Amino acid sequence: MLAVTVPEPGGPEALTVTDLPMPRPGPGEALIRVVAAGVNRADLLQRQGHYPPPPGAGDVLGLECSGYVEELGPDTANGQWTAGDPCLALLAAGGYAGHVVVPVGQLLPPPEGVDLVTAAGLVEVAATVVSNLDIAELKAGQVFLVHGGAGGIGSMAIQYAKAIGATVAATAGSPDKLSYCRSIGADLAVSYKHDWIAAVRDLSAGRGVNVILDVMGAKYLGEHVGLLATDGRLVVIGLQGGTQGTLDLGRLLRIRGRVIATTLRSRPVEQKSTVCRRVEESVWPLVADGSIAPAPQTRFPLREVGAAHRQLESGDNLGKVVLTVSKP
Numbered sequence: 001m002l003a004v005t006v007p008e009p010g011g012p013e014a015l016t017v018t019d020l021p022m023p024r025p026g027p028g029e030a031l032i033r034v035v036a037a038g039v040n041r042a043d044l045l046q047r048q049g050h051y052p053p054p055p056g057a058g059d060v061l062g063l064e065c066s067g068y069v070e071e072l073g074p075d076t077a078n079g080q081w082t083a084g085d086p087c088l089a090l091l092a093a094g095g096y097a098g099h100v101v102v103p104v105g106q107l108l109p110p111p112e113g114v115d116l117v118t119a120a121g122l123v124e125v126a127a128t129v130v131s132n133l134d135i136a137e138l139k140a141g142q143v144f145l146v147h148g149g150a151g152g153i154g155s156m157a158i159q160y161a162k163a164i165g166a167t168v169a170a171t172a173g174s175p176d177k178l179s180y181c182r183s184i185g186a187d188l189a190v191s192y193k194h195d196w197i198a199a200v201r202d203l204s205a206g207r208g209v210n211v212i213l214d215v216m217g218a219k220y221l222g223e224h225v226g227l228l229a230t231d232g233r234l235v236v237i238g239l240q241g242g243t244q245g246t247l248d249l250g251r252l253l254r255i256r257g258r259v260i261a262t263t264l265r266s267r268p269v270e271q272k273s274t275v276c277r278r279v280e281e282s283v284w285p286l287v288a289d290g291s292i293a294p295a296p297q298t299r300f301p302l303r304e305v306g307a308a309h310r311q312l313e314s315g316d317n318l319g320k321v322v323l324t325v326s327k328p
């Protein structure tokens with residue numbers, strides 16, 4: 001089968017389309033014929049050598065895919081999945097390939113009314129957003145901030161937080177991305193190149209933000225802690241702005257604030273399976289009824305994986321980048 005690996009870390013030219021033996025499903029696993037695979041920012045980091053896959057996950061890139069169940073391994077006979085079923089998979093690795101093996105708990109049905117190529121870009125962002133907004137206990141009436149509202153995580157976060165009933169602030173880097181954030185429900189869309197802090201504070205009527213889903217890390221640590229409301233939660237999931245900053249513990253203590261950092265990829269299968277069930281129960285119905293619209297996609301065939309990485313890396317992409325692998 002065709003698969004994408006990175007023999008030596010580097011730029012997009014380091015991505016190698018190669019022929020690998022077909023994986024076999026072990027106990028509790030399914031073999032999936034991949035139709036499409038989502039491209040995530042973490043894949044760029046892995047390609048550069050900064051984000052190695054968890055032990056045993058293999059060298060093929062790709063954290064999510066859509067496709068069809070082709071074969072079930074031993075101990076999977078709970079009746080939920082049969083060969084031929086369309087499915088989505090949350091992966092530790094392996095989505096950029098003709099076939100991938102995945103624990104059955106990390107399979108989900110596609111949301112109703114969404115084709116398999118579009119759905120390939122939904123799993124990783126839905127799982128990340130839902131699991132982190134659960135941890136942050138975001139509730140109706142609270143103020144929520146996410147950066148990069150027109151990106152993969154940001155576009156899902158805006159829509160899911162609105163569906164919960166939160167007041168949503170988003171940042172983005174260009175006028176068309178800001179318009180997109182408004183079009184999917186952001187109450188405030190403001191450029192991160194201008195005074196977004198004052199605008200967000202105004203939105204909260206000076207009380208501060210209850211939950212921040214942070215894809216930037218160190219760059220905004222001081223600003224974020226300064227913006228938190230009493231009992232506010234800052235959940236760090238991305239480190240695009242660096243890993244080390246200064247934390248004002250005095251302010252955190254006064255507001256009884258919390259700073260949390262999490263990653264989805266390294267969680268054990270049981271936890272990922274629980275997150276998948278949560279996505280199925282709480283996000284897919286919102287996608288099916290139109291409350292959450294899949295983000296726009298830029299698509300590339302698997303063999304043009306280098307161009308796909310360049311597109312995401314350019315910062316110009318709106319929504320998701322997706323690799324098409326085989327016929328839906």
Ligand SMILES: NC(=O)c1ccc[n+]([C@@H]2O[C@H](COP(=O)([O-])OP(=O)(O)OC[C@H]3O[C@@H](n4cnc5c(N)ncnc54)[C@H](OP(=O)(O)O)[C@@H]3O)[C@@H](O)[C@H]2O)c1
Pocket residue numbers: 039040041042124128147148149150151152153154171172173174177192215216236237238239240262263264265312315316317319
């Ligand atoms: N911890 C986890 O489990 C987990 C899971 C999934 C993703 N993540 C992380 O989440 C982040 C987003 O991933 P993604 O796949 O959604 O990538 P993406 O679509 O490329 O989104 C990145 C976003 O960051 C925004 N951004 C760039 N520079 C910024 C700045 N100076 N200030 C504010 N925003 C800025 C961009 O906004 P513009 O495009 O408007 O410039 C873009 O929308 C990545 O760091 C990824 O590693 C973490």
